[in-house]
Amino acid sequence: MQFQVMFKKELLENWRNFKWIWVPIVFIILAIMDPITTYYLPRILETVGGLPEGAVFSIPMPSPAEAVGMSYAQIGSIGVLIVAVISMGTIAGEIRSGVYEMILSKPVSYANYIMSKFSAYSLIILLSLIVSMIASWYYVSLLFGDIAFSTVIVSAVFYTFYLLFILSITVVLNTLLKSPGLVAFLTIIIVIALNIITDIFSHVLTWSPLMVSNHTLAFLYDGSLTSELIGSVSLAIIFTALLLVVATMILQRRAFD
Amino acid sequence: MNLTADLELLKDLLPLIIPLVILHLILMTIALIDIRKIDETRGPKYIWVLISIFVSTIGPIIYFLLGRRQ
Amino acid sequence: MSLITVDNLTKTYDKKDVVDHISFTLESGKCVALLGPNGAGKTTTLRMLAGFIKATEGTISFDEDELTKDFRKFVGYLPQFPVFHRWMSGFEFLVYVGQLADLSKKEAEERADELLELVNLKDFKKMRIGKYSGGMKQRLGIAQALIHRPKLIMLDEPVSALDPIGRREILNLMRELKKDATILFSTHILNDAEEVSDEIILLNNGKVIEKGNINDIHSEQETVTIHIAFSEDPKFVMERLKEIESVFQVTNERGEYQVSVHQLLIARKQLLDLFQKENWPLTKFEVAKTSLEDFFIKAVNK
Numbered sequence: 001m002q003f004q005v006m007f008k009k010e011l012l013e014n015w016r017n018f019k020w021i022w023v024p025i026v027f028i029i030l031a032i033m034d035p036i037t038t039y040y041l042p043r044i045l046e047t048v049g050g051l052p053e054g055a056v057f058s059i060p061m062p063s064p065a066e067a068v069g070m071s072y073a074q075i076g077s078i079g080v081l082i083v084a085v086i087s088m089g090t091i092a093g094e095i096r097s098g099v100y101e102m103i104l105s106k107p108v109s110y111a112n113y114i115m116s117k118f119s120a121y122s123l124i125i126l127l128s129l130i131v132s133m134i135a136s137w138y139y140v141s142l143l144f145g146d147i148a149f150s151t152v153i154v155s156a157v158f159y160t161f162y163l164l165f166i167l168s169i170t171v172v173l174n175t176l177l178k179s180p181g182l183v184a185f186l187t188i189i190i191v192i193a194l195n196i197i198t199d200i201f202s203h204v205l206t207w208s209p210l211m212v213s214n215h216t217l218a219f220l221y222d223g224s225l226t227s228e229l230i231g232s233v234s235l236a237i238i239f240t241a242l243l244l245v246v247a248t249m250i251l252q253r254r255a256f257d
Numbered sequence: 258m259n260l261t262a263d264l265e266l267l268k269d270l271l272p273l274i275i276p277l278v279i280l281h282l283i284l285m286t287i288a289l290i291d292i293r294k295i296d297e298t299r300g301p302k303y304i305w306v307l308i309s310i311f312v313s314t315i316g317p318i319i320y321f322l323l324g325r326r327q
Numbered sequence: 328m329s330l331i332t333v334d335n336l337t338k339t340y341d342k343k344d345v346v347d348h349i350s351f352t353l354e355s356g357k358c359v360a361l362l363g364p365n366g367a368g369k370t371t372t373l374r375m376l377a378g379f380i381k382a383t384e385g386t387i388s389f390d391e392d393e394l395t396k397d398f399r400k401f402v403g404y405l406p407q408f409p410v411f412h413r414w415m416s417g418f419e420f421l422v423y424v425g426q427l428a429d430l431s432k433k434e435a436e437e438r439a440d441e442l443l444e445l446v447n448l449k450d451f452k453k454m455r456i457g458k459y460s461g462g463m464k465q466r467l468g469i470a471q472a473l474i475h476r477p478k479l480i481m482l483d484e485p486v487s488a489l490d491p492i493g494r495r496e497i498l499n500l501m502r503e504l505k506k507d508a509t510i511l512f513s514t515h516i517l518n519d520a521e522e523v524s525d526e527i528i529l530l531n532n533g534k535v536i537e538k539g540n541i542n543d544i545h546s547e548q549e550t551v552t553i554h555i556a557f558s559e560d561p562k563f564v565m566e567r568l569k570e571i572e573s574v575f576q577v578t579n580e581r582g583e584y585q586v587s588v589h590q591l592l593i594a595r596k597q598l599l600d601l602f603q604k605e606n607w608p609l610t611k612f613e614v615a616k617t618s619l620e621d622f623f624i625k626a627v628n629k
Contacts, residue, residue, distance in 0.1 A: 005426040009412075016414050018287045022321050025280050029314065036273055047266055085322050098410035102471070105377050105404040106427040107397055139273070296413065296457045 003112045010120030019086055023124050027132035030078055032139045034070035038062065039143040064140050064147035065221045071136040072159065072220075075129070076213050083125060083163055084187040087170045089180035090117045091251075096178045110251045118171055118244055125163050129156045151223055155216050158233055162212035165236040166191055168243035175250040209236035281314045288317035297326045329390055330355045330478060330509050331376070336385035338371050345371045347533035348385065353479070358505040360520035361513040362623070363530035369513035370407060372530070373483050376511070377404040389478070400428060403472030407483040409464055413457035417448055417467050420456060421474055428475035435474070442470040446500065462493035469500060473508075480504065482512040486519055498523055517623050529623070551591045553598070555584040556611035564607075571597050583611070 014020055042059055062070070091114075094100040103113070133156040137149055169190055173183045191210075198210040205211065206228045215229035288309040292298060298305050298320075305324045308316040329352045338346040346368040353359055361369045374380045376387060378399045389398050411420050418439055425435030443449045446466040451459065459467065465485065472480055485501070486494040501523045504510060514520055520527050521541060529537040557564070560582075568577045568586055573594040576587040588594035591614065602609050 002427060002429075005423065009423055013412070013414060017325070018291055018321070021287050022284060022318065025284055026318055028280060029277075032277075040270070043266060043269075047262055082322075098406065098408055099412055101379065101406050102410060102468075103424070103427065105379060105399060105402075105406070105472075106424050106475070107399040107429065108427050135276075142273075 002109065003116055006108075006112055006116035007119055010116050011123075014120060014124060019124055020127075023082065023086060024128040024131050026082055027075065027079060027128035028135045030074040031071035031132035031136040034074055035067040035136065035139050035143060038067070038070065062144065064144045067140040067144045068133075068136055068147060068152055068155075068220055069217050071133065071140075072155075072213065072217060075132065075159070080163070080166055080191060081184075081188060083121075083166055084170055084184040084191075086124070087117075087121045087167055088174070088184040088187070090121065091171070091174035092177055092180045092183050096180075111248045114171065114175075114244055114248050114251065118167065121167055122160075122164055125167060126160050129160050129163065132156075148223070151220065155220050158212060158216045158219065158229065161233050161236045161240070162209065162216070165209045165212075165240050165243075168240040168247070172243050172247045172250070175247045175254065207231035207235050209239050212236050277314075284314060284317040285309055288320045291325070292320070295325060298324045299326050300324070328355045329353065332386075332388050332390065333376070334386045334388075336372065336375060336387060337383050338368075338375060338380070339383040344533050346375070346382075349530070349533070349535045350385075351528055351535060351538055353509060353511060354526075355478075355509055356505075356507075357525045358501065358510040358512075358523055360524035360527045361511060361530060362515070362517065362520045362527050363513075364515055367515075367530040368533040369515075369530055370483055373404070373481050373511070373513055376479075377402050377481060379404070400475065401478045403475065403477035403480045405465075405468045405472045405480075405482045405485060408488075409468030409471075411456045411464065411467065414455060416453045416455055417443060417459070417463075417470075418452045420467070421471055424471050425474040430475060438474055438476075439470075442473055445473075445503075446470045447496070462489055462496065465489060465493065465497060466500070469497070469504075473504075478509060480508050480510045482510065484513055484515070487514060487516060494519075551588050551594070552615045553586045553588060553594070554611060554613040554615060555586055555598070555609070556582060558608040558610050561605065561607045567601065567605075568598075571601065573597060 038059075039061070091100070094103070130153065133152050137147065137152040140147055166187065170183060170187045173186050174180075177183050177186070194208075194210050198205050198208045202211070209232060211228065211232045215226060215232055218226065219229055289306065292302055292305050292309065305320050308324075309320050310316070312319070331353045333352070334350050335348045336346055336350070337344055337348050349368075349372065361372060363369055371380070375382050378397060387398070389401055412423075415423065421439035421442060422432065422435045425438055426432060430438065440449075440452075443452050446469055448463060448466055448470070451463065456464070456467065465488075469482065469485070472482070482501075486497045489497060498519065501510060501512070505523065505525075512524075524541060526539060527537070527541055528535055561567075564584070565577055565579065568574055568584065571594070573588050573590050574586055575589060576585075578585045586594075586598070595614070599612075601607075
């Protein structure tokens with residue numbers, strides 16, 4: 001009951017500040033940008049590039065799966081940044097402004113407070129990923145050839161768990177820091193650091209939540225559900241849950257000073 | 258420059274460009290509505306209006322990411 | 328009937344007792360002022376009572392329901408600087424916090440309408456809170472504190488940041504509220520405390536230095552000074568004055584005697600009797616009360 005009230009409030013807030021519109025649009029643009037430019041680059045260069053007469057210009061065209069992979073590459077970098085920035089002030093900002101004290105003076109549970117925020121942003125992220133990958137599938141099918149719609153959508157669902165894991169890092173940082181900017185900055189630093197660690201030890205850390213993106217691409221290429229993919233997605237879900245519990249505990253302790 | 262080639266390219270690009278233009282227009286519109294509604298922006302409001310109108314697509318996104326102050 | 332009992336409540340930050348073993352009882356239906364200079368520990372005390380921060384030591388017990396640890400449902404709290412979701416309307420915010428306090432949506436809406444009427448914000452029901460003035464926000468803050476009909480209303484410096492008109496409005500509102508609720512409010516302005524409260528708890532450096540009925544404190548602390556002068560000083564005047572039972576201090580300043588007494592009526596009679604009997608050439612007899620203000624300053628400077 002209380003969760004629903006708070007969750008609805010988050011949905012309404014994100015509707016009024018247009019996050020429900022602009023975040024999916026930005027994701028769509030990220031997803032279709034690279035496939036489109038890759039396809040048209042040779043022709044654009046040919047027409048306006050002023051290449052010397054007779055110059056032969058050839059760029060190998062990517063396969064449809066590779067083209068969809070380009071979408072994920074953009075979402076994996078700029079999309080992650082967007083996730084961090086849209087959620088950077090969700091708790092930190094409320095604590096800093098003082099609304100937090102107003103809300104918490106009512107019999108509100110810390111877990112509901114955290115979960116309502118996490119759920120609301122999860123929904124935006126899920127929606128953004130699904131619509132952007134539908135757009136990606138549409139353009140890729142048009143320009144590069146057929147790829148199964150279901151494969152693309154399933155890959156987007158897997159990828160969502162990777163972004164939710166990052167969202168949960170942002171939520172924890174939100175409970176620790178008062179500055180939203182610092183929350184976003186540290187989220188990015190942590191993701192980069194985790195990526196580097198996972199890359200170095202990639203042969204051992206095949207189930208690392210950070211490997212979800214790699215395994216999703218592999219799934220896209222051959223359509224097989226590997227144990228690595230299932231394992232890393234499961235670990236991502238477990239870590240996300242743990243981080244949310246940690247965030248609740250931090251908030252509880254923090255309120256008790 | 259080859260005019261026919263230009264036109265040909267444009268014609269080919271049109272189905273791809275139209276959705277992008279629509280997305281761009283939606284972004285610009287909601288950014289302008291938001292700037293109008295919001296109490297305060299980081300920096301003067303008119304700068305964000307200019308950025309949202311003239312910096313195609315990226316402008317409104319930059320506004321939503323950096324310009325809002327709540 | 329006592330509503331809440333605070334026993335040895337202490338909050339320590341960095342080894343400093345911001346609130347230092349304070350104890351008091353709040354009677355149902357009373358309006359109590361937590362009075363003290365800035366930094367006396369008023370806000371910290373209120374925040375502990377609101378369940379927002381945990382006490383280092385001591386207990387707070389609600390007589391209503393001893394089993395409940397979470398007494399936020401019994402308490403309506405207005406922070407010193409109320410901040411709202413600026414994108415919501417006043418009505419939306421009240422309904423939202425009402426639902427957070429376990430009201431159904433319908434109940435919360437009815438209650439919100441009622442309260443907007445009470446705090447005079449009915450005409451601004453649908454306006455975004457971002458556009459509210461300081462006084463309007465303060466009134467909305469009081470409304471949100473009342474939304475779940477709390478047993479205790481706590482207001483942290485409800486009037487100190489307001490202009491005279493806003494201050495007047497809130498004090499009138501508090502007078503209205505105290506008819507059927509228990510109010511605990513903090514202030515550093517004695518006048519505000521005197522104006523609406525039945526009792527005061529005087530706090531300084533985290534300690535309670537005085538508490539009780541505001542009239543009792545008045546009369547108890549009423550040391551009265553009488554200024555007396557004669558056209559010609561009689562012999563042994565100081566000694567003779569000091570002999571009088573109700574007089575506890577006599578000083579002489581520029582030919583004038585300052586006689587401090589406890590009970591004015593008795594002292595006046597005894598003094599005047601003496602002057603008449605001895606036929607002293609009295610030229611001045613003036614009674615000056617020590618105000619609560621003086622008492623406040625004295626108590627705080629102790």
